[in-house]
Amino acid sequence: MLARHLATIGDLPSEDYAALCALPGEIRSVPRHTDVLTLGERPSEVVLVLSGLLYRYSLSPDGIRQVHSFYMPTEAPCLETLYIDYMDNGLAAAVDSEIGAIPHEPIYRLIDERPQVRKLLWRQTLVQAAIFRQWLLRNSRLPAHACVANLFCEIFTRAKAAGLAKGDACDLPMTQELLADAVGMTAVHANRTVMLLRETGAVEWKGGKLTIRDWGRLAEIGDFDPAYLHLRPGPEPAKALRR
Secondary structure, eight states: OHHHHHHTTSOOOHHHHHHHHTOOOEEEEEOTTOEEEOTTOOOOEEEEEEESOEEEEEEOTTOOEEEEEEEOTTOOTTGGGGTOSSOSSEEEESSSEEEEEEEHHHHHHHHHHOHHHHHHHHHHHHHHHHHHHHHHHHHHHSOHHHHHHHHHHHHHHHHHHTTOOBTTEEEOOOOHHHHHHHHTOOHHHHHHHHHHHHHTTSEEEETTEEEESOHHHHHHHTTOOGGGGOOSSOOOOHHHHTO
């Protein structure tokens, strides 16, 4: 799964792919709404999403949750734990999920032996930083309907790159409350915004499944340009997405 994900953001020779697949690890089940990593924890393993959906979050002093990102199967949410001492945010399961836990030590040995793997792991952390910047811009500058449309476009684009989309649909198994915390709205406002987007005929989100009815329309509403995701091969130009 990790090898598959890294191959979406850069060139991964077959020998490096095989070396990644040979890494030791443990599969764990994580119940819905359970933390995988907590604030202040000192991780000794890299987390990989095998099934379900994870999200990163922080809590304000008065207990308000802000979701920073969602993570779908094949993605590694916290590769920075290889180089930081402790968590400054939390990682939790949005639904019943399975994760792979890969100890740091064999990864350290692998990146010493294989420079291209080191390059791609570093690239993945930089892509995460690019996504965080986009979320900051989106949540602070776009109107509500454009904000949610932009998020839906991102989720579908990432799912498609990971081979998780089926036709024009992909899984998005989260609650209205989680969506609201991701876009900085109340749950009521988020629900109304989703209904408004549905009325445009561009998208439908129901039963944990996101279905794109009109990609060009949705990308136009959300002012979506996939360049910040740095996927390989490169994304279509923004103008092409809006035709």
